[in-house]
Amino acid sequence: MTPILQIRDLQVSYYTDLGRAVALNRVNLDLNAGEKLGLVGESGSGKSTMALAMMRMIKPPGRIESGSVTVGGVDLMTLNEEEMRDARLSRIAYIPQGAMNSLNPVMRIGAQMVDAVRAHTTNMSKDDVVELCKKSLESVDLKRNVYEMYAHELSGGMKQRVCIAIGILLKPQLIIADEPTSALDVVTQRQVMETIDRVQKEMGTAVILIGHDMGLMAQFVDKVAVMYAGRLTEVSTVKDMFSTPKHPYAQALISSLPNLKNKGVFQGIPGLAPSLLRIPSGCAFHPRCPQCMDICKSEIPAVRTVDGDRLVACHLYSEGA
Amino acid sequence: MKLRLILRRVAFLIMVVWAASTITFFIPRMSDRNPIRERFAELARTGGFSASDLEVIVASYNKKFGLDKPLWEQYVDYIGSVARLDLGVSLNRFPKTVTDIIYESLPWTIVLLFVSAILSFVIGNLLGAIAAWPKSPAWMRSVATPFIMFMGVPPVLLAIFLLFFLAFRLKLFPLGQAYSTGIAPDWSFSFILNVAWHQVLPAVSMILGSVGGWVLSMRGMGVTIQGEDYVNFAEHKGLNGRTIFRDYYLRNALLPQVTGFALALGSLITSGAVVESLYALPGLGSKLSQAIQANDFLVIYGIVLFITMSVATLMVLVEFLYPLLDPRIKYD
Amino acid sequence: MTTATTIAPPIQPSRWKLLFGYLRRNKSLTIGLGIITFLVIFTVHGFLTVDQARAYPLKAKPKQPPGVLEFSNPDWPGKLPMGSDFFGRDMHAAMVKGMWQTALIGVIAGALGTFIGVVLGFTSAYFGGLFDTIVKGICQILTPIPVFMIQIIIAASLDKRDVTIFTMAGIVVMLAWMGPTLVIRSQVLSMKERQFVSVAKLSGVGNGGIIFGEILPNLLPFIAAAFVSQVFNGVFSSFYLAIVGLGPLREPLLGNIIWAAQSQGAFFNGWWWWPIWPASAMVLILSALALINMGLDELANPRIRRTE
Numbered sequence: 001m002t003p004i005l006q007i008r009d010l011q012v013s014y015y016t017d018l019g020r021a022v023a024l025n026r027v028n029l030d031l032n033a034g035e036k037l038g039l040v041g042e043s044g045s046g047k048s049t050m051a052l053a054m055m056r057m058i059k060p061p062g063r064i065e066s067g068s069v070t071v072g073g074v075d076l077m078t079l080n081e082e083e084m085r086d087a088r089l090s091r092i093a094y095i096p097q098g099a100m101n102s103l104n105p106v107m108r109i110g111a112q113m114v115d116a117v118r119a120h121t122t123n124m125s126k127d128d129v130v131e132l133c134k135k136s137l138e139s140v141d142l143k144r145n146v147y148e149m150y151a152h153e154l155s156g157g158m159k160q161r162v163c164i165a166i167g168i169l170l171k172p173q174l175i176i177a178d179e180p181t182s183a184l185d186v187v188t189q190r191q192v193m194e195t196i197d198r199v200q201k202e203m204g205t206a207v208i209l210i211g212h213d214m215g216l217m218a219q220f221v222d223k224v225a226v227m228y229a230g231r232l233t234e235v236s237t238v239k240d241m242f243s244t245p246k247h248p249y250a251q252a253l254i255s256s257l258p259n260l261k262n263k264g265v266f267q268g269i270p271g272l273a274p275s276l277l278r279i280p281s282g283c284a285f286h287p288r289c290p291q292c293m294d295i296c297k298s299e300i301p302a303v304r305t306v307d308g309d310r311l312v313a314c315h316l317y318s319e320g321a
Numbered sequence: 322m323k324l325r326l327i328l329r330r331v332a333f334l335i336m337v338v339w340a341a342s343t344i345t346f347f348i349p350r351m352s353d354r355n356p357i358r359e360r361f362a363e364l365a366r367t368g369g370f371s372a373s374d375l376e377v378i379v380a381s382y383n384k385k386f387g388l389d390k391p392l393w394e395q396y397v398d399y400i401g402s403v404a405r406l407d408l409g410v411s412l413n414r415f416p417k418t419v420t421d422i423i424y425e426s427l428p429w430t431i432v433l434l435f436v437s438a439i440l441s442f443v444i445g446n447l448l449g450a451i452a453a454w455p456k457s458p459a460w461m462r463s464v465a466t467p468f469i470m471f472m473g474v475p476p477v478l479l480a481i482f483l484l485f486f487l488a489f490r491l492k493l494f495p496l497g498q499a500y501s502t503g504i505a506p507d508w509s510f511s512f513i514l515n516v517a518w519h520q521v522l523p524a525v526s527m528i529l530g531s532v533g534g535w536v537l538s539m540r541g542m543g544v545t546i547q548g549e550d551y552v553n554f555a556e557h558k559g560l561n562g563r564t565i566f567r568d569y570y571l572r573n574a575l576l577p578q579v580t581g582f583a584l585a586l587g588s589l590i591t592s593g594a595v596v597e598s599l600y601a602l603p604g605l606g607s608k609l610s611q612a613i614q615a616n617d618f619l620v621i622y623g624i625v626l627f628i629t630m631s632v633a634t635l636m637v638l639v640e641f642l643y644p645l646l647d648p649r650i651k652y653d
Numbered sequence: 654m655t656t657a658t659t660i661a662p663p664i665q666p667s668r669w670k671l672l673f674g675y676l677r678r679n680k681s682l683t684i685g686l687g688i689i690t691f692l693v694i695f696t697v698h699g700f701l702t703v704d705q706a707r708a709y710p711l712k713a714k715p716k717q718p719p720g721v722l723e724f725s726n727p728d729w730p731g732k733l734p735m736g737s738d739f740f741g742r743d744m745h746a747a748m749v750k751g752m753w754q755t756a757l758i759g760v761i762a763g764a765l766g767t768f769i770g771v772v773l774g775f776t777s778a779y780f781g782g783l784f785d786t787i788v789k790g791i792c793q794i795l796t797p798i799p800v801f802m803i804q805i806i807i808a809a810s811l812d813k814r815d816v817t818i819f820t821m822a823g824i825v826v827m828l829a830w831m832g833p834t835l836v837i838r839s840q841v842l843s844m845k846e847r848q849f850v851s852v853a854k855l856s857g858v859g860n861g862g863i864i865f866g867e868i869l870p871n872l873l874p875f876i877a878a879a880f881v882s883q884v885f886n887g888v889f890s891s892f893y894l895a896i897v898g899l900g901p902l903r904e905p906l907l908g909n910i911i912w913a914a915q916s917q918g919a920f921f922n923g924w925w926w927w928p929i930w931p932a933s934a935m936v937l938i939l940s941a942l943a944l945i946n947m948g949l950d951e952l953a954n955p956r957i958r959r960t961e
Binding site: 333336337340341344345351470473475477478482484485488489496587588590592594595598599609610613614616622628629632636637 | 798921936
């Protein structure tokens with residue numbers, strides 16, 4: 001089965017007054033249909049850039065310098081402006097972070113959903129389009145009358161669910177949810193995550209969930225990918241990631257999580273994440289890595305398959321180590 | 322409660338009108354010019370009015386402003402007559418009342434103002450929105466600049482140059498007046514065309530002078546709106562550029578501009594009055610400057626009061642309009 | 654093992670270079686100042702070369718188009734490089750005197766208006782209470798009233814002989830103080846709550862010290878901006894009053910000249926130069942002031958700078 005998403009060699013840089021910041025450094029990633037991937041990392045690790053790059057929404061001074069993003073057999077990087085515009089929402093959908101301000105304040109919710117549909121398909125009748133939108137609202141657990149309401153009449157959780165409803169309107173093959181619950185309280189968080197979960201199961205879409213809340217990831221995704229300084233460090237199933245993380249950075253992340261059994265001292269990670277303008281040579285994590293070897297300082301570790309289905313970019317796992 | 326808001330606005334309006342009438346009442350009385358007496362002297366020199374007509378004017382003046390009565394009683398009478406829209410009589414064109422003069426000149430003024438206000442609002446805001454939109458072609462964005470340059474220049478000065486180049490030198494447009502001399506006014510198409518031809522230069526002067534302001538403020542607004550999340554999300558949804566420009570960007574940026582419209586009307590009316598008199602259009606402005614030249618005081622005060630009340634009323638009305646356009650505002 | 658490379662210390666550009674660099678970026682300010690400089694040179698040159706008395710009626714051969722010929726007629730001595738008007742003013746002299754007078758009105762009205770605005774705005778914001786409510790209320794009620802209309806009433810009520818440049822400045826100021834008052838008031842209100850004021854109070858600095866030592870220095874950019882816009886307003890308003898015939902009619906104030914030209918039907922009679930000179934001068938003055946205003950705005954509020 002070919003993966004529904006294949007990212008190859010994706011590189012994105014930002015050209016700022018202070019120099020060139022490489023936000024995504026030759027990233028490779030696969031995702032199967034129906035799979036849920038959690039993309040985690042610190043601020044500045046490149047997770048949001050990845051989402052924007054996949055949607056081809058990187059604006060100057062950023063630039064997608066190389067790579068391919070193939071969704072359902074079509075490489076999005078090869079499409080022209082108009083084709084890409086059409087692909088957005090129909091093939092690959094984006095649910096924004098903090099939906100507080102993502103809805104147009106002067107348009108009714110219904111109108112904002114209809115214009116999304118109309119921008120892609122022109123042969124549905126007006127009534128059919130309205131019905132599609134209202135059904136979409138129902139599937140995210142909202143009442144049909146939200147269609148007539150304005151954004152300011154909805155709560156934060158409701159607005160987020162409207163964004164999800166918009167995201168699933170055209171049954172895309174891939175949904176990217178960029179920290180959909182950061183701005184919400186815990187109870188609403190759960191509701192929204194359950195909604196995403198249910199919708200995904202019904203439609204069989206692949207989902208990339210971007211965030212930094214490991215607890216949330218643990219409950220909802222199948223695989224976890226950890227990013228650091230614009231590079232993928234490890235991709236494992238959620239079970240493997242939480243029980244036996246391979247990459248030292250992933251290990252540090254997992255061990256820093258509060259644990260009911262281990263009520264000992266918290267372990268932070270010493271040092272700071274590097275500025276993307278001055279990424280350390282070799283493995284970007286080497287200045288902070290407790291298991292740093294000489295080779296780590298000079299050679300960038302390639303992503304290798306370990307234990308069957310896990311991907312790790314670390315010299316500890318290369319042949320010969 | 323909708324009703325409370327309306328009452329509050331109406332109360333404010335009444336306060337403004339009262340303030341304007343009071344100012345109009347007291348200021349002339351602070352100087353010790355008596356226009357009637359001056360009139361007397363002037364007429365005695367030129368031998369104009371007959372003695373009996375003069376008596377009637379003086380009697381009506383004394384009755385209206387009751388110069389023999391104590392000041393506070395004069396004031397009360399004055400407010401009463403203002404409320405009844407009785408603004409006195411013209412000294413020059415007796416027995417024409419001031420209200421008559423206003424009525425016959427108002428249509429011309431309204432036409433000019435309406436056309437100028439609406440056109441400059443539309444053109445200015447559109448240019449400003451385009452200038453701030455990053456995807457607009459460069460040539461379109463530079464069209465905004467000359468209008469900004471005209472901003473500080475009063476329309477009447479632009480009017481002089483327009484008159485000079487287009488009417489005097491190139492003879493493309495008439496030098497002034499509402500319609501060509503010798504034509505009798507009627508509703509025929511050729512007459513309306515003639516009037517329109519005479520309105521072009523005045524309207525253009527007014528529009529050129531006020532577009533700049535809209536361009537600048539809309540441009541500033543546009544820059545802010547562009548950065549909003551919902552504009553970004555619209556692009557994520559796969560909407561095309563024109564739809565985003567119209568429904569997500571323009572509609573939101575335009576909203577605050579509407580409140581500015583009322584203020585702009587106020588300044589348009591004052592600059593319009595001067596432009597009118599320059600072009601000898603028979604509107605309120607011309608009547609006002611004629612009255613100033615002829616020392617026809619009652620006409621001066623009457624027209625000023627009328628204009629003041631109109632501007633204040635318009636501003637309050639526009640404030641009512643705003644909640645209808647912005648769904649976020651509730652009546653409270 | 655990396656060797657540290659020595660980086661040469663950055664060259665500090667001279668103050669002149671920094672100034673010129675800024676002027677080059679802030680085009681509005683530069684062009685505005687340039688125009689003003691040109692006008693100042695014109696006026697000064699005029700004062701030095703032309704007899705100012707010729708700016709008044711009956712001093713030169715009337716209705717002459719611009720030319721450089723010397724008149725042989727002993728009754729009308731002197732050249733008329735800008736022509737003369739119906740009443741016999743030498744237009745060149747009139748322009749020079751008129752510009753000086755316009756500038757005078759602008760500066761007087763500007764300074765007075767700014768001063769009143771600062772004092773009123775400051776006291777009402779700093780001391781608050783009933784005084785503040787009254788001041789705010791007056792400003793609010795007077796705002797919808799078209800200022801120009803009231804100025805007409807004031808001016809029309811004056812005896813025509815009493816109208817001088819100074820009374821005109823006074824009329825302008827009477828209705829212009831509201832703007833700077835509100836601006837200064839809101840600035841002071843926000844500053845009052847800021848930390849540096851609380852710190853000063855806690856350190857025992859008295860009211861006077863806070864006012865002059867802490868708040869006023871931070872207000873200076875706003876005061877400067879208010880001054881420029883008040884000068885603009887002064888020139889603008891006095892021009893409007895003059896152009897409807899309410900100015901000091903004998904003086905060659907630029908608005909007066911245009912009014913006179915219009916009432917004598919200058920364009921109909923072909924005397925085009927009569928209104929054109931003062932109109933051009935007014936355009937230059939007002940544009941320059943507006944540009945300087947925009948430039949100062951950009952200086953004070955960096956967010957407006959070049960976002961495209």
